[in-house]
Amino acid sequence: MNFFEIQKKDPKSQARLGVINTAHGPVKTPAFLPIGTRGSVKTVTAEELRFWGAEMILANTYHLWMRPGDTLIARAGGLHKFIGWDGPIFTDSGGYQVYSLGEKIVSSLRGNPKQSNSEIAARSTARNDLQEKGPILKGISNVGVEFRNELDGATHVLTPEESIQIQSNLGSDIALVLDDVPALPASKKRLEDSLRLTLHWAKRAKSHYEKIIEASVNPGQKLYGIVQGGDLEELRAKSVQGLQKIGFDGYGIGGLAIGAVADNPEIMYRVIKATTPHLEENKPRHLLGVGYPEQIVKAVSLGIDTFDCVIPTRNARHAQLFVNSKTSPFSPPSEEGSGEVKNYDLITITNAQFKEDFTPVDNTCSCYLCLHHNRAYLRHLFMSGEPLGIRLATMHNLRFYLDLMEKIRRAIEFDSLV
């Protein structure tokens, strides 16, 4: 049985319908992975996730390393047993924290919705500087990344080997190599340096993986390389070549859900378009950290197989819910440009307009929230700080995303994607 099997290719796009066969079972693709950074998809149970159609979840190396510790989890019998989820688990390498923990330092630079390009550039420069010499993220070097743990103030160095070792102890089904995630916009030199480092780390990660995989908590664990290179197409191609030389079971495509790229998805589409043709067809492709529903649909059409993103779960905690609109999910784009089709509204349930709205959040949805409660009640729960509001909203948004993936798979099957 191959790790990845393509069942059908869409005749009109690069989309693929397939199955990833992991050591803990199959994952139908295209797939969305709910995020459970600390070994928990916030507020929901494994049984609920499975019921809604989640087949694989994502957990985070860095956070579990810090607490409760990967060796403790290994003693518990691995992450699957520890958290009570016997389905496939995908682990991020900690590479993103190179970016996100630097981000925390410059939080005062965030939050302005209408930023000029120069402001975005200033933020990116600040982040890149911090990534090199910031107080929490003390430094990136050939060796690895030095973090100062916020929990106890101690410094820890995460090396490519350590990241693999931790993921081996966790026993995830798909592991990622440690990568450097540069903020965009960034200079060509910064991107070249970053890519050189990421490839250097990837080689060391693979080498360590080969040494320890037999004795790992999960010997069936697969390893993905991560394509970097910022917004420069030639660097992305170079990145793919470098990874192919090392040899991986699949690919993460990184650095496309942050900063200037998040603000302008066209960059993301351009980079994906320039990347996927270089990748082997029979290896799965994961787009790290993306995204909004229309971005997922578009990325699938460009040849992406799996996604993970905080949006459905985090936005739920921030009172924002996805609601289906009347238009067909895959009707042709009305305007030229991205080819995105936005077929939903993102409502903020705390808005005063819902104070006396006694209708369901989404009357086309069959989740627990929509079947049993109305908007006014959900708003009340949020306004009162009742935890149930967050939980119900999380359930609804995950249901929305997992339904979207089901619709996408069906659309590929019946040639009706876009």
Next chain:
RNA sequence: GUGCUGUUAGCUCAGCCUGGUAGAGCGCCUCUCUGUGGCAGAGGAUGCCACGGGUUCAAAUCCCGUACAGCACC
């Protein structure tokens, strides 16, 4: 009944002494969030300054009275 203190934004209060037509915190309203941030931030609305007189070029501010509240004493 007498004395003292108080009455300013939805709430809790600052400003009064030394006059120049109002502030804070919370709440409320809106926005932002892409390999997690139950976080954080940005912006916004709201006042017959208890009421009635007076002094003054000008009163939340000084003076007099009234109402209401709290405390103390009868």
